[in-house]
Amino acid sequence: MEPVDPIDARLLQALGEEPRATVVALAERLGLARNTVQARLTRLEARGVLGSFDRRIEPAALGHPLRAYVTTRVEQRRLAEVTTALARIPEVVEVVGLAGDDDLLVQVVARDADALYSIAGSLLAVPGVERTSTALVMRQLVPFRLDPLLARRANSDDTSTRPG
Amino acid sequence: MEPVDPIDARLLQALGEEPRATVVALAERLGLARNTVQARLTRLEARGVLGSFDRRIEPAALGHPLRAYVTTRVEQRRLAEVTTALARIPEVVEVVGLAGDDDLLVQVVARDADALYSIAGSLLAVPGVERTSTALVMRQLVPFRLDPLLARRANSDDTSTRPG
């Protein structure tokens, strides 16, 4: 994916501070023409820079305040099959494939400890899953954020990938 | 956090399908009065149901296509100090405290493998950090999603927490 340029970064920063800001408000704030902001927003969406809206929703607000990471080892050749089965479990909110000892990292949410226990059971019951290890999230110490990276990109002078 | 009611869930579902939908469009779609939708949206934001806008931004679009989970063990009594230090590293996008052998799970993003390597070094260099283990995310098999839970809540008949 092509990285965004500094102007887009500033746009995203502004949106971060005021997600419901209107296009004209953003244009004023950034010192750009309304037209430009509108065009750039459209392009950002089209390029897939913005992920699904779901990512902004707090699972706790859906009655699932518990969050856990389940590291999972699977029979390698049944990986696709396992992925499909995991996707069918509503409480599984994300699955990523890892490099290393564990094959999958499964992020799950649950209503309470009891529910979490049975979800962990559901994971183990999936054919192809060999071993799981559940790590409960007790506290979010640094909430998800991208502003430091946004700020860096907004302040870079050119449009190419610069610092580390 | 108080869970949302089925109407709010349907509202969030609709937003998920069309994040930039106007209030009137949402009202039409849900068969509600515009006034109601507006009031509910305001309440949703006020209640903190919606997290930061950053969560929708794809780190790859910021020039950081690599993502890794770093499990970290720290000197327990220096936890706060360590958290602060980690928060100062731009590539650290989230830190959660875990129950179990590992104390922290640190989500980092990086420009390339080289950058990732030096970020891992930065983590280890934080005073109080005893041991780290980096797991590179190779593929997102199930992208983050909440729609199954939203759908369940949207279809439940009452406003209290129901099924598991």
Added chain:
DNA sequence: GACGAGGTTGAGCACTATGGTCGCCGTAGC
């Protein structure tokens, strides 16, 4: 140096949405 592609700009257009307030009404709880 001329060329075209692509992005930015300001203007203008008809249409629509916004945020605010109002009174009315049904439901749930006391």
Added chain:
DNA sequence: GCTACGGCGACCATAGTGCTCAACCTCGTC
């Protein structure tokens, strides 16, 4: 029976939208 709350529909003035246009400017290419 009363109150609190949420939904409703209506109204208003203001503001934003999505769109098109022609005029730039700055690249990189030929």
